[in-house]
Amino acid sequence: MNNILFVREGCRPCMYVETQLKKCEGWEEVVTISQAEVDGVWTEEATMYGVDSTPTLVGTDEYGVLLGKISGADNMTRDFWKQVISRHKQS
Numbered sequence: 001m002n003n004i005l006f007v008r009e010g011c012r013p014c015m016y017v018e019t020q021l022k023k024c025e026g027w028e029e030v031v032t033i034s035q036a037e038v039d040g041v042w043t044e045e046a047t048m049y050g051v052d053s054t055p056t057l058v059g060t061d062e063y064g065v066l067l068g069k070i071s072g073a074d075n076m077t078r079d080f081w082k083q084v085i086s087r088h089k090q091s
Contacts, residue, residue: 006036006046006056013073017055020078030088
C-alpha cells in the first residue's frame with residue numbers, strides 16, 4: 001500500500017499534521033508528502049484521487065488504485081501516524 005499525504009503551502013492544519021508525522025520514526029518509508037496545489041491550481045494527482053481539501057491522506061495499491069482516504073487534521077495525531085507506520089512499514 002502507498003500512502004500519500006496531500007498538503008498545501010501555508011495551510012496551518014497541514015503544518016500541524018506534517019509535524020506530527022515527522023515525529024514518528026520511519027515515516028519516510030510509509031508516507032509520501034505531496035503538494036495538493038501548485039500556483040493555486042490543484043495538481044493532477046490530487047484531482048485524480050478526489051482531494052478537495054487538505055490535509056488529506058490517500059491510500060493506494062501498487063497500481064495506484066484508491067483504497068481509502070481521510071481528510072482533516074483532527075484525526076491525524078501522532079498516535080494515528082504511529083499506527084499507520086507500524087501497519088504499513090516493510091520489515
